[in-house]
Each structure stands twice: as C-alpha cells, then as structure tokens.
Amino acid sequence: MPESMTSTDVPIQTKQILLVEDEVVFANAVKKHLQRKGYSVNLATDLDTARQCYKKNTPDLILLDMRLPDGSGLDLLCEIKSKNTSIEILVMSAYGELEDAVSAMKLGASDYLKKPIDLEELFVNVKKVFEKNDLAQKLNYSEKREQHASEEVNFLGECESINSIRMQVEKISALSQSESGIPPTILILGETGTGKDVVARLMHSKSSLSKKPFVHVDCASLPKDLIESELFGHEKGAFTNANASRAGLIEAAEDGVLFLDEIAEIPIDLQSKLLAVLERRSLRRLGSTKERPIAAWIIAATNRDIQLLVDSGEFRSDLYYRLNVISLTMPALRERDNDVILLANYCATMTSKRYSLEFDGFTDEAIKLIKNYSWYGNVRELKHLIERAVLLNGGGTLDANILGIDINKTSEEESDVNDETTLGEAELRLIKTALERTNRNVSKAARELGITRMALRYRIKKYNL
Template sequence: MLSQISSPDSQATLLPVKKKILLVEDEVLFARAVVKRLQKAGFECEHAESLHDAKLLIKQFEPDMALLDMRLPDGNGLDLLSDMIAKNINVIVMTAFGEVTDAVNAIKLGALDYLKKPIDLEELLLIIQKNEKTTELQTSLAYSRQRDAVINESIQLIGESAAMQSVRQQIGRIAQLSSLSDAVPPTVLITGETGTGKDVVARYLHASCINHDKPFVYIDCASLPAELMESELFGHEKGAFTNAVASRPGLIESAEDGTLFLDEIGELPLGLQAKLLNVLERRMVRRLGSTKERPVLARIIAATNRDLYQMSSEGRFRSDLYYRLNVITMQMPPVRNRGQDILLLANYFRQMTEKRYALPHHEFDASALMAIQHYHWPGNVREMRHQISRAVLMCTQPVISAQALGLPQASQVAVSALGASDAPMTLEDAEKAMLLSALEQARHNVSKAARILGITRMTMRYRMDKHGISSV
C-alpha cells in the first residue's frame, strides 16, 4: 500500500504504509527487544502485557498482524484469538515448551503460524515477512477472482442471426463436454476479422464452463516483447538470465485449471510455436532454467484474424501447431453479414453508454438507422461500439441523426436520401432513395455505388432488383 505526503516546497511523494503489528506478551524485556527489532525493520509496533490491554489496543491501534502469547496474566491467548480473526487480523502465536496443544488449537481457529520459545529475533522477522507476503498474495488472488466473476457475469453475446446462434450452440456443446468428463478439454480456435468479438466469445465460453470460478488468463501474443516472450509464457527460475532475481511462474502456469486465452496466435514467432506445440501435446510446461516439469491443466483457447492454413502453407506458421489448435473451430462473422443484429448491437451500445455516464435516453432517427445498416463496418463490433458511444456522448439532442454518427459515405448517402422530401417515408422508400442517391453520385456505376454504401456489389444488385431499379 502507498500513502501520499506533501510539503509546501515539493510535489506529493508516495511512501509505503507501515504495517501495524500488535505484540501481546507479558515478558517485558523480551517484548522490548521484539518491538525494537520490528520497528527497525520498518513496522509500526505496539505492546500489550495482558488480554485486557490487548482488547483496548485492538480498537485504538487497529493492527494488521498480532504476535500472541498463549499464557497471559489474565487468561489464555486462545480467548482473544477468535476476536482477532473476526477483525481480519493475521495472528502468529508464540508458545512455550509443553504448550504444543495450544498451538495446534490456534492453527485450527485460524492462526497463520506458531513459534516455540525461546524465539530468535531474526527467525521471528523472517516468519512475519513470509506470512505478510502470503497474505498479500491471497488478498490479490481473492480480488482477481472477484473481479473475474464480475466480468464473467457481465459477458453477453448480442445477436439472433443464424451465425451467432451457431456460435452459442458450439459454446453450449463445449461446456457440456467439459462437465461430462475430467479429461483434458479440447483446444478451441476462434477465427474472424479484427473486432468481431473473439475475446468476448473466449470469456463467454470460460463463463459457461464448470470451472468458471478459476483463472482466465489473457495473453496478447502480438504485444508481448520479443525478448521477454519466452519468459512471460513459460516462466523462469532465479538466475535463469541476467535480470532473473527471483523465480516466477509463466502465464501458462498461472492459468491453473482455468482458461488460457492466446489472442493473435498468428503473431507468435516460429521458435516459440515449437515450444507451445510441446505444451499442447504433452500438457507439461518447464520454466526457463528449471529441470522440473509442471502439469498444464487449463483449457486452451486461441484466436486469430489471420488465415493460419495459408500461413502454414507458406511456412510462416507451423502446420503441426495449426492442426493441434484446429480441434474445434469457431468462426466469428463480420458485422456486415449479421443482418438485424446490426441494429441490436447499435442499441445495446447506446444503452450501455447512457447507463455508464448517467445520460438521458436517446433514439436513432431513420437516417441514422439507414447509415448503421448500410455502413460496411470494417472494424466490426469494436468500431461500432466506439462510434455509437462517441455519438451518444456528443449528441445534445434526444434524437441521433446520421450526421451525428459521423460515419463516412454511408451517413452522407442516408442524409441525402432521406432529406429529399419532407413527407413521411417508409423503410422501403428510404432504402430505395438511398440506392438511387448512391447511383446518382456514382454516375450509375454499380460497383462504385456499392462502395459508397459500404456493401458488396452482389448486395447492391440484389437490392436494386428488389426495388426495380435499373443501372442504366
């Protein structure tokens, strides 16, 4: 933890907060030595000689940790232990020879550790530091799991198109397989254009499986520094390389029996592809500088916006790794091919932005709906989320127009098409007007008009035939 102090002559400086330790001990000379040593080590320390004094100091001092003697003038330390545990105070008990039973009972009640008297001060300090680090790790882990639980609960797959229904069915089947057997989960490869929501599907799959309360470890293979990539993935032992001052588990190992998500797997260098293949085949990982292998229990999901088959044919991606990853493949459709899902997504992002920033309700007008439906969305869901959020944040009117969306070309066509007449216009009429306007801008070049609207030439032809529009 850090606290901030400031002075008139200097900027705020961050200093570590001292951990508070309460020593409950009736041997005064020993207690003074302990207090002095702990203060020298950077701890804030208070001393109580009895249970009565300790209870008062707990209220006033609010310690993080307590060193608790078992035999005190006014009772047994066990009488105070439960109150300390209830107040989230980490307790280390101190026992004399012949009081081992008390120590065992204390551990059962929730004490972190125990020490036998006589106690060496340096050993005491090491025990305190070890337990302090363990507590911090447990707190961090608990926070991470709470955070992941909240994220998992908020994950949604928006859309009712056939493509999205297929994705949901595949996720349901994979989750079902995981619940039926303790066997190693099959590897899943998620493909699709950038921004289609591959990471959302990976999290949704994790949240749908029986081990959803386990870690979800996200690895962006494209952003890992080349010189640290191997160490980050596989971990290292102390002294494995120049700056390896301590042992550290890799991200693969950190996934435990949860989910390991390898995003942009196509960016992984060939040398590491061979090592990853070995992990997938043998389900074992070995840290750099270690001879010990550790089991890999996590479900492995990989994602890419590249054509791995083509890359493997060109020698840029290992074919054996591609075949090993390609056990179950899920194809994420681009937004432009998701039909009415486009409007569902737009309204979802509008509502989420309004909720996040406590904004009043907005609506899309006809021109905005036309622009949203006919824009090509090259950045897919990611681009749509940012465009809709920006429009909602910047719009001062209750109705969002195509111009407010700021989409190139498609919104301009929508405005010109819908603005040609003040009379009420049906959706069919609006679409026909947009097609005619685009053709006029393109001088009846169908391909160019399709590009203006952000649709394919085939779609343009289909809609022209639907409305009886000739290209001549």
C-alpha cells in the same frame, strides 16, 4: 491414487520444499516422510548450501533450523524475506531457542515448531501452511475476477449464424462437465472485432471452470524480446534483470482457461515450445530443468488466414492441427442482417447509462447509414463509433451527422473490396484510415480500432506505416 494427482489424470504442481537442517539423521527422516506425502524436498545442511539451493530454484516452502554450523537461521530468514516477502518459511527450534523463534515470527516466518518434532505433526503443519497460502491465492484470484465479472458476458445477436455459434458454445461448454479430463482445445477464427474474445469468455462462464481463472493473453501485444518469459515464466538469473523467479501467463491460468488471442503472431521459434506444452501438458520455465504440469483449458483465436500461414511456412502445421481440434468461425458484422441495429442500440444504451445521459434512439437516416456501412472493424468499430457519438451528442436522439461516417469514403472503400481482398488488406486499410483520422495519434487510433497501443504499434511496424 498419489496425493499429487487429480481425478483428471493431470498432476497438480508438486510443492517444492527446501529443508535446512544439520542433524543428518533427522533431516533424512523428514525428507523421506515428506517425499512419501508427495512433496519434492531438497536438503541443505548449512547456510551456504541453502543459499545455493535457493538461488538455483526458489522453493514454495523453507523448513529452517535456527542453529546451523556456519551461522544462525535468522540471518538466512532476514536475507530471504528482504527480497521475497511471499515465500513461506517454517522455523524449527530446540528448547532454549524460543527467543530465536519469536524473532523469526517478527521477521515474517509462517510458524515455528519446537524440537523434538513428530514427523506426522510436521507434515500436518506443512500441509496447513500450503493450504493457507493456496486459499490466499484463490481469494486474490476471486477478487480480480469479480472486478472484471461484475457484468454478465453479453453475446448479442439474433441472426442464424450467431444462433449457430451460441448452440456450439453450449455444446462445447458441456464438455467441461466430463470427468474424462480437460476439454478439447478450441480455435476461434474471424475478422478483427467480430467478438472472438466475447465467445471465449462465454465458454468460460458457461463451463464448470467458471469459478476458476480466465487468463487473456494478447499475443500480438507481447514484447518480442520478452514473449518467451511472459508466456512460459523464468527462474531467477535466467537472463539479465531476472532478479526473482516468476510464473508465466500459461501457469497463471492454473486449472482455469487460457485464452491465446492473436495466436498467429507468436514467433515461429516459440511455436514448437507451445506445441510441446499442448502435447505434454507441462512446461519448463526459462532457466529451469523442472517440468511443471499445466491443467488449463486452452482456447486460441486469430483474425488471420491461418491455413495460408501454414502453407507459407509462417505457422507450424503440427501446432495448427493440435489447436484446431474444434473450430468456430465468427461472422463479420456486415453478414449479420439486422444485428447491427440491435448492437448499435445496446452500445448507445450502455454508454448513456455509464455517463448518466438520456438516449432516445436513432433517426431514420442514422439507421439507414448504420445498415449500409460496411463495418470493416466489425462490432469493435461499431461500439467505439456509437460511444463517441453518444458522448459528443450529450445523449438524446442520434442523427446521421453525429455518427461521423463519411458516406463517400465508405463507398470508395467498398469499391476497393472484391472477392480477392485478403483479411490483411482489409486490416491495413482500417489502420491507415484510423491513423489519418487521428493525425497519426497512436493512442487515439488504437482506441478507435479497439486494440491496445502495443498491438497497433506492432501492426504499424508490420505494415511499414
């Protein structure tokens, strides 16, 4: 099996090396040796060519000779490090150039090798640099994950539909233990605020990928003019202000989990590119011709009627079929029997602990009101309403008044809903209510709805509010 392949038949990303060396015979020997080891190597025999190669495609490592026909390797080292401190540079120096090697180390070179260099020794040093860099990246990912994973993923509920979802999650997560490859793509459906992101995180935490990255992408909040770059990444110079190459969010998931939330909001012209990623398991950054392998487990979610979008031509049918290998449908909170009280108690208890307050439960009237409310915003709306009530009350027992639910308005809203009410109409009603309640304060309304300001602004524009 080639070194660039894993047991899952998904290639790990080939490391790119730029070799800057003017001794042609030695350079060709180094290039062939490293290519046999699975690396991609570009050769530059002078500084000018090296600059052009670097500008065209930023490498993962530069092997840099100190003395070149058109100048000193130190100049190139200093020039590159002033713009990209993270790039690894391994310098090569002949006897009598050790002062240059010391200067190179001070400027940020990873290490130096003294000529003549044994090819196998060179490979060992190259491998060591990459392993050190990979370890640093993994530690960085671990630190970020620890910040978000200090609390266990809580998927609460005792009703039949939630227990069914829980069983399906267990079965799906078990698929990640298989040696046959990446688990199948998952599509999670359900209204706004039903906990689709919680289920995605639960699948990640219970799978064999739990120690690997979980990248949550809110497709609705990505800037329309930058969404392609954000998802797929770009090379230096791909567009105005692209001053450096950057990996996209899909690449950032590495061999972990990529959660594409609100996937129905991806523009139709980019859906074909996403389909190609799913089918070929590779992508091309903006401004690049190089295919980069993708090994992430992809989970997608939407609160919209995606079949209706397919029928209307707003969503590609082939992408829908590719995503819908296994689907889960999250139940609305109003369909979950007594789970609403369980969740309300949990939210109140957690909020009280966070702010060092005492929570003594709900009055009978408050419980009745919580049960009878329709909760169009589902668990997210419940969570934010309970948090607000606990903070306003300063702890203690929460009564019906402190909840701030307008019973008459609730009845009016319920009378407007019938079997023909669409998810979009319900979402529009929620947004209008939140904006009215907050005097069109977008930040406050977004907090009440449990979405980002960008996501709310997108929907305000979408519904022409």
